[in-house]
Amino acid sequence: MxxxxxxxxxxxxxxxxxxxxxxxxHEAAWARSWTTMPAALQATALxxxxxxxxxxxxxxxxxxxxxxxxxxxxxxxxxxxLTVSVGxxxxxxxxxxxxxxxxxxxxxxxxxxxxxxxxLALALSLKARGPGPA
Numbered sequence: 001m002x003x004x005x006x007x008x009x010x011x012x013x014x015x016x017x018x019x020x021x022x023x024x025x026h027e028a029a030w031a032r033s034w035t036t037m038p039a040a041l042q043a044t045a046l047x048x049x050x051x052x053x054x055x056x057x058x059x060x061x062x063x064x065x066x067x068x069x070x071x072x073x074x075x076x077x078x079x080x081x082l083t084v085s086v087g088x089x090x091x092x093x094x095x096x097x098x099x100x101x102x103x104x105x106x107x108x109x110x111x112x113x114x115x116x117x118x119x120l121a122l123a124l125s126l127k128a129r130g131p132g133p134a
Contacts, residue, residue, distance in 0.1 A: 002068045009063045009077055016084045017056035020110070021049055023091055027104040052107065055114035059083060062121035076121045083117030 030037075030045055037045070059080045066076040087110045094106035 002073065005077065006063055009080055010060055013056050013060050013063070013080065013084060016088060017053055020052055020056075020087065020091065024049065024052055024104075024107050027107065048107070052111050055083065055087075055111060055118040058115070058118035058122050062118065062125040065122075066125035072124060072127065076125045079117055079121040079124065083114050083121070086117070087111075087114045 028045065034042070062076050063080055066073045090106055090110050090113070094103050097103040
């Protein structure tokens, strides 16, 4: 059961990450202008994508690392789902803003918020399991 739940959460995180990056690319209109962009701007776009994907990678690591015993896995799963949901909701709400009215700025604020949730989930999954060898 826990393996199926882990796979479901990883699939959810992957789908949310792909959707977020696709929305980012759509808002920035990279698909139409990628070949004409200078190399520095392409590197900046790739760095922004990496920063956007970092919370998803940390959440996936937390889900995989979380022990099954106790409520720790449930806590990590809840934090992961809540973090992804908050980010998706913020992006979805930004779609109501007229294009050109700084609608793409949401992508500067969503990754740090999601990063807070990812760090919390990772900290919960890596919590000490008791005294180790001396």
